[in-house]
Amino acid sequence: MKNKISFHFYLMILPLVVLFFVLHTFPFLQGLFYSLTNWKGYGPWEFTGLHNYTQMFRDPKIAEAYLFTFKFTICATLLVNILSMSIACGLNAKIKLKNFLRAVYFLPYILGSLVVSYVFKQIFSNIIPVWAKALGIPALSVNILGTNHAWLGILFVTVWQSLAFNTIIYLSGLQSIDPDVYEAASIDGCTGFRTFRKITFPLIAPFFTINMVLCGKGFLMMFDQVLALTNGGPGTTTQTIAVLIYKRGFNGGQFAYQSANAAVLFFVVIGLSLFQMKFLERREKKYE
Amino acid sequence: MKKALFPVLVILALLSSACTKQSGAASGKVTLELFSTKPENQTTYQGLISAFHAENPDITINLSSPPEAGTVLRSRLTKNDIPDLIALGGDATYRELSSAGVLLDLSGQSFLDRINGSYQQMLYDLHADKSKTPYGVPYAANGSGILYNKDIFSQYNVALPETWDALLITAKAFKAAGVNPFLLTFANNWTTLPPWNSMAPVLAPADFGLDRAKGTTSFAGTHEKVLEQYIQILDLCGNDFMGTSYDDGNKAFAEGKAAMMINGNWSIAEFLKTNPGMKVDMLTFPSSNDKSKNTITSGVDVAFTVSAATKNKDAALKFIEFMTRPEISQRYIDEQFAFSAVKGVDQNNPTVQGVKETIAEGRVSDFVDHLYPAGFDLASILSAFALNYTNRMDNTQNIRETLQNCDTEYNALQ
Numbered sequence: 001m002k003n004k005i006s007f008h009f010y011l012m013i014l015p016l017v018v019l020f021f022v023l024h025t026f027p028f029l030q031g032l033f034y035s036l037t038n039w040k041g042y043g044p045w046e047f048t049g050l051h052n053y054t055q056m057f058r059d060p061k062i063a064e065a066y067l068f069t070f071k072f073t074i075c076a077t078l079l080v081n082i083l084s085m086s087i088a089c090g091l092n093a094k095i096k097l098k099n100f101l102r103a104v105y106f107l108p109y110i111l112g113s114l115v116v117s118y119v120f121k122q123i124f125s126n127i128i129p130v131w132a133k134a135l136g137i138p139a140l141s142v143n144i145l146g147t148n149h150a151w152l153g154i155l156f157v158t159v160w161q162s163l164a165f166n167t168i169i170y171l172s173g174l175q176s177i178d179p180d181v182y183e184a185a186s187i188d189g190c191t192g193f194r195t196f197r198k199i200t201f202p203l204i205a206p207f208f209t210i211n212m213v214l215c216g217k218g219f220l221m222m223f224d225q226v227l228a229l230t231n232g233g234p235g236t237t238t239q240t241i242a243v244l245i246y247k248r249g250f251n252g253g254q255f256a257y258q259s260a261n262a263a264v265l266f267f268v269v270i271g272l273s274l275f276q277m278k279f280l281e282r283r284e285k286k287y288e
Numbered sequence: 289m290k291k292a293l294f295p296v297l298v299i300l301a302l303l304s305s306a307c308t309k310q311s312g313a314a315s316g317k318v319t320l321e322l323f324s325t326k327p328e329n330q331t332t333y334q335g336l337i338s339a340f341h342a343e344n345p346d347i348t349i350n351l352s353s354p355p356e357a358g359t360v361l362r363s364r365l366t367k368n369d370i371p372d373l374i375a376l377g378g379d380a381t382y383r384e385l386s387s388a389g390v391l392l393d394l395s396g397q398s399f400l401d402r403i404n405g406s407y408q409q410m411l412y413d414l415h416a417d418k419s420k421t422p423y424g425v426p427y428a429a430n431g432s433g434i435l436y437n438k439d440i441f442s443q444y445n446v447a448l449p450e451t452w453d454a455l456l457i458t459a460k461a462f463k464a465a466g467v468n469p470f471l472l473t474f475a476n477n478w479t480t481l482p483p484w485n486s487m488a489p490v491l492a493p494a495d496f497g498l499d500r501a502k503g504t505t506s507f508a509g510t511h512e513k514v515l516e517q518y519i520q521i522l523d524l525c526g527n528d529f530m531g532t533s534y535d536d537g538n539k540a541f542a543e544g545k546a547a548m549m550i551n552g553n554w555s556i557a558e559f560l561k562t563n564p565g566m567k568v569d570m571l572t573f574p575s576s577n578d579k580s581k582n583t584i585t586s587g588v589d590v591a592f593t594v595s596a597a598t599k600n601k602d603a604a605l606k607f608i609e610f611m612t613r614p615e616i617s618q619r620y621i622d623e624q625f626a627f628s629a630v631k632g633v634d635q636n637n638p639t640v641q642g643v644k645e646t647i648a649e650g651r652v653s654d655f656v657d658h659l660y661p662a663g664f665d666l667a668s669i670l671s672a673f674a675l676n677y678t679n680r681m682d683n684t685q686n687i688r689e690t691l692q693n694c695d696t697e698y699n700a701l702q
Contacts, residue, residue, distance in 0.1 A: 121533075146678075232668070234474070
């Protein structure tokens with residue numbers, strides 16, 4: 001009786017397990033099931049086995065979307081982590097208006113990503129070109145979202161908004177470091193960037209891991225910002241996997257086919273997250 | 289123990305109440321849902337629905353006209369939650385619904401006699417099996433061509449172009465005078481379609497849609513001329529067309545920032561919102577140098593369909609009967625600048641007089657993109673084509689690659 005976990009604990013998590021299963025796991029299994037059929041989203045259907053999966057590898061649009069999503073994920077993950085770590089270090093230092101600035105940097109997280117994207121869409125199309133023309137900068141005098149560099153516009157908005165949450169995580173990591181460690185280091189003559197490299201960074205390594213994994217997962221499933229800013233255009237140059245699934249799955253009558261695509265994306269995300277965890281946790285251990 | 293069970297019971301109760309549907313309304317009264325895929329005509333519908341309610345106090349029609357309606361409709365179909373009445377365009381969505389067996393066969397209904405046969409035929413052409421079963425009642429038609437600012441044309445004393453060469457001369461004259469000849473809004477992908485839809489039916493082989501479906505022809509080899517002329521338009525377009533959105537473009541056009549816009553009658557209401565006094569008219573797109581061959585692009589913009597599974601069939605039919613009365617149809621087209629599919633109802637608004645004659649002569653072609661399969665994303669292909677143009681890709685290479693893209697994408701959908 002002593003070692004047995006009380007029955008009450010199971011009861012407490014039961015509602016959430018039920019909700020999770022009904023709203024998340026069950027639809028996911030349904031999606032997996034339909035990915036083996038030729039269902040259009042309605043009407044009659046039949047089993048087609050793994051046909052959808054083999055077809056995916058012959059579809060140039062899907063390859064293009066995966067390439068773009070990976071490129072975007074790598075750039076966004078690196079930028080977000082470098083910038084948010086710098087901001088967190090700054091906000092953790094003894095500066096004036098510290099609490100006010102922390103609130104300012106957290107603000108983008110509270111705003112909905114669609115709202116932010118629509119505001120930026122307006123800025124890109126109606127404000128920046130006007131200023132650029134007045135200042136005589138030809139490179140910015142057209143709406144960036146209508147050029148080859150549309151993805152940079154999306155990257156900017158996404159990074160700007162993602163910074164907030166990652167900064168908070170790094171900040172909590174920084175606050176968990178015992179000030180005595182810094183004191184000891186400064187007595188030993190360690191200063192500036194060297195302190196960061198030898199002390200701060202190793203001590204917040206677990207937070208680095210979690211941020212990398214969350215970023216990787218989040219950006220692989222990028223959707224809102226792309227849909228609001230460019231809808232995948234111009235052409236299909238900014239079409240992420242999630243946008244492709246949505247557009248072709250619902251508008252293109254490819255429900256089953258895109259379910260297969262979604263299943264593949266799910267395993268790619270899981271695979272990458274596990275890889276990151278393993279790799280980064282091994283790195284964390286070096287410092288223990 | 290009982291205390292621990294309480295939260296579980298609450299959750300289960302919530303779940304079960306969410307699952308059970310609200311049961312039907314009070315006796316005698318029926319409530320119908322009218323699902324519309326067209327955001328522009330909401331206010332008009334509301335007005336007509338009120339008139340219908342006044343005549344039929346025991347029927348309530350609820351209008352739902354969500355954004356991205358096509359997508360919403362498809363996702364509702366996946367849940368088997370089909371609206372009683374669906375008002376949709378004669379496009380790929382209609383084709384899928386009609387072939388999926390979710391629409392009621394309306395054969396034998398007297399209101400079908402009021403409908404113009406050529407529009408009914410446009411719906412038949414969309415049926416996967418080409419059957420002449422009336423699953424939908426065509427109600428309003430749209431028209432697409434060139435929208436032009438009358439004041440600018442008269443200010444510069446320019447004649448209305450009726451041939452392709454004349455259009456180029458006109459546009460060049462505007463450009464020389466410092467007026468932007470064409471305003472395009474390709475930040476919204478779909479606006480790349482109207483020029484294609486105007487030129488393709490005239491310049492490409494007549495049976496292209498059918499032959500392409502059979503696989504006996506390809507875009508490459510038949511549509512070069514369309515894209516060559518498309519590039520000539522882009523050459524004369526004076527705004528940041530890749531970065532201008534449809535909304536911003538409509539405002540700019542209404543403010544007189546350009547002479548012409550290549551789009552349809554649905555944009556006119558948007559111009560008048562910005563500038564109620566604007567003098568705008570529509571022009572048949574002069575795709576070729578043979579005036580008699582040029583057509584106005586017109587398709588079924590609104591068709592009423594009834595769900596095969598509806599429990600309120602009689603009320604739904606009553607509503608369609610009401611809507612197809614000539615006086616009601618007149619009210620609809622007057623407010624929407626549309627053309628009526630109901631016989632004997634004429635569009636007399638000055639904003640679309642320029643194409644009235646073309647329509648009367650029967651020089652009308654359907655939107656060719658309605659005949660391509662659903663999921664064939666021509667708008668994205670053309671947007672990539674325009675992007676290549678702004679990147680200064682060689683025109684011949686751009687045309688060749690774009691048409692190859694069309695064929696590859698089309699084949700990928702088979």
